[in-house]
Amino acid sequence: QVQLVQSGSELKKPGASVKISCKASGYNLTVHAINWVRQAPGQGLQWMGWINTNTGIPMYAQGFTGRFVFSLDTSVNTAYVQIIGLKSDDSAIYYCARTRSPGSWGSFGIWGQGTMITVS
């Protein structure tokens, strides 16, 4: 079964860092790009950027540069996002999402279950 399983919720203090994992199962992580999407409490979806799982090259949306780091560990079929210097505004649910078709472009066919990050 193709799925993305994310790490669990975390409560962090302002200024701390957090690293969220997104483990792919049922397929090879390197075949489909991984996107990251943020959803603040009661709000809509915001695209954070994506990582080319073939090259490991990340691309960040405006507003997610500097403190956000996308990475991979292909040996364990897992993508990560690290958030450095957490602020209260970072409190949100973070989703990883796989492109529906192989490659780096497209709709998001598979989503992780989400990871709630609370900064307080």
Next chain:
Amino acid sequence: DTVLTQSPGSLAVSLGERATINCKSSQSVLYSSDNKNYLAWYQQKPGQPPKLLVYWASTRESGVPDRFSGSGSGTDFTLTITSLQAEDVAVYYCHQYYSTPDTFGQGTKLEIK
């Protein structure tokens, strides 16, 4: 950035009736070289991640009931749910993947009247 504006922001429809959600893009998402509209629709139920319903503006994802259909081209798109069921209560989002950054509409909350 491409702005997607959904309308209405919320709507209430009776069971068995039709629901129509619109998504207007600030620029065309039709790619001339493949004649595809780079637009998708998602359904998000409370406490769940979004679920892909439609991609390429009108192609239904496998396993999605055929009461869901997408239409439109260029800058104007519609998601139609015929014969609304109780399980369709959710927030619906459009998403353009034509140009970076990807953007989402603000969402439409669908409830039962």
